[in-house]
Amino acid sequence: MRSDGAKAGLGLKLAAAGGLAFLHLPLLMILLYAFTTEEKSYQFPPPGLTLKWFAVAWARDDIWAALSISVQIGLVSTAVALLLGTLAAAAVARRRFFGRETISLLIILPIALPGIVTGIALRSAYSLADIPFSFWTIVLGHATFCVVVVYNNAVARLRRTSPFLIEASMDLGANGFQTLRHVLLPNLGTALLAGGMLAFALSFDEVIVTTFTAGQQTTLPIWMLSELVRPRQRPVTNVVAVFVIAVTFLPILVAYYLTRDGEQVGGAGK
Incomplete structure (x- = not known):
């Protein structure tokens, strides 16, 4: 043995x-x-x-425009995911109510569904509601799966954090805001930061859902997809791909280092 x-x-x-x-x-x-x-x-x-292709890519205004849209969508989607994911995690981790596990499953479901299913469903919903495709329809589409990574990080950390810390804080005279600031956020901080970074990375390189929810907007991954059919643009596309790899790899790496020791968090702030 x-x-x-x-x-x-x-x-x-x-x-x-x-x-x-x-x-x-x-x-x-x-x-x-x-x-x-x-x-x-x-x-x-x-x-x-x-190195000439890097100079060519740097001078392309369409690349900068697509990059700007991707960053904006990623930041807004991450902000929405942080708000909704944290609130949902607090409700599921700290309260017992009928249908709690069902709600938890429904929150996690979008990350398990194929992107094309989510994209078709969102496009159908927008069409039925007569919502014009725009920047915000892409944000809503990305938020559906970005919420999941924030929720998973937050709920796991909340379940490992002793509820007696909150009770002790209230017993010592702290109000709700003080308890949130001095007790909950120090314990949740790295989990939320990691979840936010993962959410941004997922949003930044999303293609399928964006294809179904975008109007005239062109994100960086969509730009890359359209340029691949042009043989003379392949080196420039590779340069942009290297940048996308770096942008998505770094948040994931930082998130890994922030959460790899998370199981040791029981009560003390991290």
Whole structure:
């Protein structure tokens, strides 16, 4: 019988390495072809390396416009998700009422549904309600799944936080706002920050739901999708893809480091 500290076998190491290579080699190829001198096709190895595509992308006004819309939608969607997700988590974690588990399931459901199902459902709802497609219809579409990641982080942290802290705070004369500021937020802070970062990352690179809920607006992922059919624009698209990878990777990395020790939070502020 192996102990917990036993080393993994060679087969397991090779399988793990193969899985990591399968996941990350395509990302490295995108990074490589952002520097290629070849415009129309992908050759390996590339015929040469250049930085000119970064300059071309920097000078493109349509890229900056799409980036601006994506950032705005991500920030607003994240703000909506933080508000609704935190309130829902507080209700589910701190109160017992009929249908609580059903409500929790309904909140989590949008993240489990395929994006195309969510997109079709939202588009049908907007059409039936005669709501014109705009910036705000995209925000509402993104908020449906951004709420889930905030809710999951907040409800997990609330369930690990002792309810006696709130009672002690009230017994010592603190009002509701003081208890929120000095007791709840220090315990929820990193969970909400991590949830907000994950929500922004999900919103920033969303394609399917955006396709069904956008009007004339073009987000950065939609711009990339439309540019892929133009052979001469592939290196510029790869440059933008590298930027999207960085923007979505960094929040996820920070969220991981903020929440990896969350199970140790029982009562003290983190």
